[in-house]
Amino acid sequence: MLRKSHSQAILLVRSLGDITRGLAATKKPTKKRENVKPPKAPTKESELPVDESLNPGYLTRTLGSNYRVWAAALEKHPELRTVKRKDLQNAFNALKSLNYSVDDIVTKPMIMYYNASTLSNRHSVLLECGLQEISIPTLFKYVTVINRPINILKSYRYIPYDLNVSRKLAASFTDVELPKHLHESVDEIIPLKTLRQTLLNEYLSRRLQMSDEDLAKMWRVYGRVRHKSFQSVQDTIELLTKELNFPDERLRKNIFLLHADADNVRRILQEIPTIDDMDIKQIGFRRPKILMSSCDSLKQTLEHVRAFGIRENAIMRCLEVLTLGPDTVLERLRDLNEIEEFQVLGTNPRILRLVHYQNKARLRLDYLNQLKVRCASLHILSCGSEAFAKFARDGSDRTKGRDIIFYLSNLMFKDQQLLRDLLSRHPNWCHIPLLQVKQCLEYLLSKKFSIDDIFHNIHLLVYPIKRIEEKLFLLQSSDYFEELQLPNVSDVNALSNSQILTLILYLIESEFHFTGDGIWTEQHSHHVENFNNLLPDFPESLNKVYKYGVKPAEKTVMQHV
Numbered sequence: 161m162l163r164k165s166h167s168q169a170i171l172l173v174r175s176l177g178d179i180t181r182g183l184a185a186t187k188k189p190t191k192k193r194e195n196v197k198p199p200k201a202p203t204k205e206s207e208l209p210v211d212e213s214l215n216p217g218y219l220t221r222t223l224g225s226n227y228r229v230w231a232a233a234l235e236k237h238p239e240l241r242t243v244k245r246k247d248l249q250n251a252f253n254a255l256k257s258l259n260y261s262v263d264d265i266v267t268k269p270m271i272m273y274y275n276a277s278t279l280s281n282r283h284s285v286l287l288e289c290g291l292q293e294i295s296i297p298t299l300f301k302y303v304t305v306i307n308r309p310i311n312i313l314k315s316y317r318y319i320p321y322d323l324n325v326s327r328k329l330a331a332s333f334t335d336v337e338l339p340k341h342l343h344e345s346v347d348e349i350i351p352l353k354t355l356r357q358t359l360l361n362e363y364l365s366r367r368l369q370m371s372d373e374d375l376a377k378m379w380r381v382y383g384r385v386r387h388k389s390f391q392s393v394q395d396t397i398e399l400l401t402k403e404l405n406f407p408d409e410r411l412r413k414n415i416f417l418l419h420a421d422a423d424n425v426r427r428i429l430q431e432i433p434t435i436d437d438m439d440i441k442q443i444g445f446r447r448p449k450i451l452m453s454s455c456d457s458l459k460q461t462l463e464h465v466r467a468f469g470i471r472e473n474a475i476m477r478c479l480e481v482l483t484l485g486p487d488t489v490l491e492r493l494r495d496l497n498e499i500e501e502f503q504v505l506g507t508n509p510r511i512l513r514l515v516h517y518q519n520k521a522r523l524r525l526d527y528l529n530q531l532k533v534r535c536a537s538l539h540i541l542s543c544g545s546e547a548f549a550k551f552a553r554d555g556s557d558r559t560k561g562r563d564i565i566f567y568l569s570n571l572m573f574k575d576q577q578l579l580r581d582l583l584s585r586h587p588n589w590c591h592i593p594l595l596q597v598k599q600c601l602e603y604l605l606s607k608k609f610s611i612d613d614i615f616h617n618i619h620l621l622v623y624p625i626k627r628i629e630e631k632l633f634l635l636q637s638s639d640y641f642e643e644l645q646l647p648n649v650s651d652v653n654a655l656s657n658s659q660i661l662t663l664i665l666y667l668i669e670s671e672f673h674f675t676g677d678g679i680w681t682e683q684h685s686h687h688v689e690n691f692n693n694l695l696p697d698f699p700e701s702l703n704k705v706y707k708y709g710v711k712p713a714e715k716t717v718m719q720h721v
Contacts, residue, residue, distance in 0.1 A: 250275065258279075501594075524536070565583075
């Protein structure tokens with residue numbers, strides 16, 4: 161029973177003033193409720209073709225030779241079956257371009273386990289070192305060959321006896337002249353890789369002004385550079401400094417770029433000229449690691465993102481997603497639809513942060529759920545370790561409302577600032593998770609209320625569905641409606657949809673003295689004032705490597721319990 165009091169009657173008249181005045185003048189005809197469903201974020205998935213494992217029949221048809229040879233090869237090297245058909249075809253084409261026949265290849269079929277760029281680069285390194293006849297077995301044993309002393313390689317006639325290997329290697333660099341003493345008197349008992357490293361150090365110190373400290377760090381962190389051909393290193397530096405305008409200092413700070421494939425970078429510049437109208441050169445300058453991805457991978461990743469209805473401006477907000485493999489991106493995009501808290505963020509312009517940091521976001525979401533923290537924003541799920549630890553420690557189960565504003569703005573086609581101004585009139589709106597807002601909106605739409613009706617009563621979206629449903633049911637009762645004593649209104653059918661929602665909001669808050677506390681459910685009515693008592697896993701010293709954002713101490717003691 162609704163308590164009747166003079167003060168509540170005044171509040172009722174004030175809240176429904178517009179309704180009663182309109183009804184007093186003339187009884188409005190019942191407005192037919194619109195059957196409008198919320199627009200859903202596009203979820204069309206781009207399907208990868210089923211990549212069957214390699215078999216003798218496929219290898220025979222594609223590469224040549226005969227069925228028996230390939231059957232024996234696969235039986236001896238079963239790991240070769242794990243190579244994707246596209247990668248195997250690329251490796252075969254690379255070997256073919258180096259004048260190797262299929263008969264050569266079947267002598268060492270596992271050579272196709274390496275990718276095409278690796279094979280081409282290793283062949284170039286061996287040529288620069290003076291090897292003349294590079295057979296498939298020699299190419300396959302590249303690491304062994306490069307670790308051998310020069311005089312041993314000459315004794316086995318891999319390298320001509322009278323060849324000055326140091327002078328030949330130094331001549332590979334055409335934009336910098338190396339000191340003569342580096343190749344005049346070289347002791348050939350040193351391994352070939354040591355000579356190459358010495359010459360490359362001298363080149364980089366002159367070409368990029370790298371210090372001994374810079375070089376030591378490069379070899380410690382990016383040791384794979386030692387396997388790049390000198391011509392490739394020079395070509396890459398030329399391309400980055402002249403085409404992408406990398407200054408020497410920036411190239412030194414991103415020295416891993418020396419391992420980039422110059423031809424692949426040129427393909428990226430040509431085949432992906434822009435993303436969201438921004439020049440790919442600027443994007444590569446901002447996020448150099450993107451240039452390490454293959455052009456085909458980047459194109460496939462962009463296709464996956466577009467297929468899921470995500471705009472290119474979202475990519476610009478998280479360029480790091482382009483550093484992931486296309487298969488990984490596709491898998492994570494699919495996973496977004498499996499977790500409700502992620503799915504509701506599908507139209508958020510920063511959604512790709514959840515793709516890039518998905519593993520971390522999953523762990524954080526599970527962790528916060530254990531603490532009964534409901535308001536986990538996209539920012540909190542993907543932010544840095546210290547920011548996440550601070551959020552969990554502070555114990556403030558609320559957000560800044562940014563995700564809710566993005567969601568409603570996209571759905572209602574309303575200005576974001578307008579929505580924030582309206583919602584900010586409710587003191588507790590930031591304490592409600594976006595998922596609850598989405599569920600409430602979908603419930604109201606299922607009851608044939610229109611987006612416009614809901615917008616004019618937008619605060620109702622932060623209330624529990626159970627309370628809304630309860631009031632909607634009571635309004636169908638003629639006895640209950642009569643107790644309300646609304647002037648010139650005999651039953652609920654005399655009200656428009658918008659007026660019904662206004663009345664429901666009024667009835668809910670009247671039970672809580674219009675304090676805004678009607679949004680709390682019984683299980684969420686008690687606030688946690690100090691989460692420190694609940695967080696034994698958060699030590700005082702933060703470890704940024706831990707997936708949750710901080711690493712639990714092995715002997716943490718609950719001091720406040």
